[in-house]
Amino acid sequence: MFQQVDMFPELWQFVEFQSKVLDYSADGLMVVDRFGKIIFVNNSFCELHDVDKLDVQGMHVSDVIENTRMHLVAESGVSEHDDVQQINGKTYVVSRVPIVEEGECRGAVGIVRFRYVDEVAALSDNIKRLQKKILAMREVRRVSAGTEYSFDNIQGKTLALKQAKETAMQAAMAQATVLLHGESGVGKECFAQSIHNLSPRADGPFIRLNCSAIQETLFESELFGYEEGAFTGARKGGKKGKFELAHGGTIFLDEIGDMPLSTQAKLLRVIQEKEVDRLGSEKRTTVDVRIIAATNCDLQKMIAEKRFREDLFYRLNVIPITVPPLRDCPKDIPLLAKNIWRQLSIKNGIFHKRLTNMAFQELQSRPWNGNIRELKNVLERALVMIQHNEITEHDLQNILIENEARTASAHDELDGAPFSLTVLVENTERRAVTQALSVAEGNRSKAAKLLGISRPLLYKKMHKYNLDDTE
Numbered sequence: 001m002f003q004q005v006d007m008f009p010e011l012w013q014f015v016e017f018q019s020k021v022l023d024y025s026a027d028g029l030m031v032v033d034r035f036g037k038i039i040f041v042n043n044s045f046c047e048l049h050d051v052d053k054l055d056v057q058g059m060h061v062s063d064v065i066e067n068t069r070m071h072l073v074a075e076s077g078v079s080e081h082d083d084v085q086q087i088n089g090k091t092y093v094v095s096r097v098p099i100v101e102e103g104e105c106r107g108a109v110g111i112v113r114f115r116y117v118d119e120v121a122a123l124s125d126n127i128k129r130l131q132k133k134i135l136a137m138r139e140v141r142r143v144s145a146g147t148e149y150s151f152d153n154i155q156g157k158t159l160a161l162k163q164a165k166e167t168a169m170q171a172a173m174a175q176a177t178v179l180l181h182g183e184s185g186v187g188k189e190c191f192a193q194s195i196h197n198l199s200p201r202a203d204g205p206f207i208r209l210n211c212s213a214i215q216e217t218l219f220e221s222e223l224f225g226y227e228e229g230a231f232t233g234a235r236k237g238g239k240k241g242k243f244e245l246a247h248g249g250t251i252f253l254d255e256i257g258d259m260p261l262s263t264q265a266k267l268l269r270v271i272q273e274k275e276v277d278r279l280g281s282e283k284r285t286t287v288d289v290r291i292i293a294a295t296n297c298d299l300q301k302m303i304a305e306k307r308f309r310e311d312l313f314y315r316l317n318v319i320p321i322t323v324p325p326l327r328d329c330p331k332d333i334p335l336l337a338k339n340i341w342r343q344l345s346i347k348n349g350i351f352h353k354r355l356t357n358m359a360f361q362e363l364q365s366r367p368w369n370g371n372i373r374e375l376k377n378v379l380e381r382a383l384v385m386i387q388h389n390e391i392t393e394h395d396l397q398n399i400l401i402e403n404e405a406r407t408a409s410a411h412d413e414l415d416g417a418p419f420s421l422t423v424l425v426e427n428t429e430r431r432a433v434t435q436a437l438s439v440a441e442g443n444r445s446k447a448a449k450l451l452g453i454s455r456p457l458l459y460k461k462m463h464k465y466n467l468d469d470t471e
Helices: 009-023 042-050 070-076 118-144 158-174 188-198 218-222 261-273 299-304 310-316 330-348 356-365 372-387 393-415 420-440 443-450 455-464
Strands: 026-031 036-040 080-087 092-101 106-115 178-181 207-209 250-254 276-277 282-287 290-295 321-323
Touching: 036 321, 042 106, 042 207, 042 299, 070 092, 070 106, 158 188, 158 321, 178 276, 188 207, 188 250, 188 290, 218 261, 218 276, 261 276, 261 310, 299 310, 310 393, 330 356, 330 372, 356 420, 372 393, 393 420, 420 443, 443 455
Parallel strands: 178 290, 178 321, 207 250, 250 290
Antiparallel strands: 026 036, 026 106, 080 092, 092 106, 276 282
16 A cells, blocks of 8 residues: 555545556566655566565565566666566566656556466467367358458559559458450459458448340349339239349449440449439338449440440449459469469369479469459369379370460450461460570570570570569
């Protein structure tokens, strides 16, 4: 207890009250003056050290606690946080904090934060269990919301990808409309789901509509729904549209550039008024929906050609995010391939197969016109169809050549274009340069000799195939 000195009765009562409050603390508390003399201890401190308050008050702290540093902290004014100290043969976690007034150290406060180190371990175990529960709950929430991706799935060190991810994470916490730009297969839906799952709407639904897969005559009924009898064949009882289904959550309008102009006008009104009209209904329904759109088209070019509404573009393009193609991120391919391989192994129940180092080099050397979608296609075929346990670069080359042949054949059937020998030559040349650099362990002079070309020509090829950063 504090020793009473001359002061107003009301002030002394306040000090007495504070002292009682501190006695209820589970932490052991001690206060010393600048000379190291004890001026206050609470009940927990007395229990820990088996002392009496009145006995220790006024004593030097080193006479009460053999291995103390309290007087040193009071003298130096330097804090010591979460230190480990032995007290009566047991280990405790303590902190020592100087009391500074007007730039001068007046004393120090000692706090025993945990009675035993075992308490810290128990607390750590509890935190880990809670973290696992939270992760499990998030997984259940994602499944129930119709999503499977989060920002943890977007990994890479390329600057363009990191910037896209950072922008998306910042946008997730807002309500503004996001427009994702990028080639087919780059992972725009992965970004859209990740934004949803990090947003305040994460507990709400995530509804996807692929605008390129809907017949023009069905757009309005898909987006806005319809009432019973609205048209021949209408479902009994009517049907909710995608916007109503997404109420309280997010709607993802993929390939927005393929939406008909007539539907674009109605979508613009929904964005502005936050209401939808079902076909065949005179009643308007209020919807609370966050819109994320995506396209692989040049919408500004489409605006100039009168194929996309300019006013809708500015409504959608509030936060533009460009997802880079895979060929611009060659350094990220090995990490991406490992993650995809792990997911595919779980999906197919095949865990004994692995990719060799040269197989990863082969993947890194490819242009991947189909981006992540094509990469995943090749990896899954290799995992399932290759019989041996180690998947080599030759296995992947055979699969890739088959893909190229099928693609060339499809182009022949569509437009009568000749088989592209140039593409095959360039792909082979790119692989040769990549493999030579790998064998030479990044030594460009040695790689040029292996290829039988000059160093300047090697540099030219590396620049052509975006291999300048190959180590």
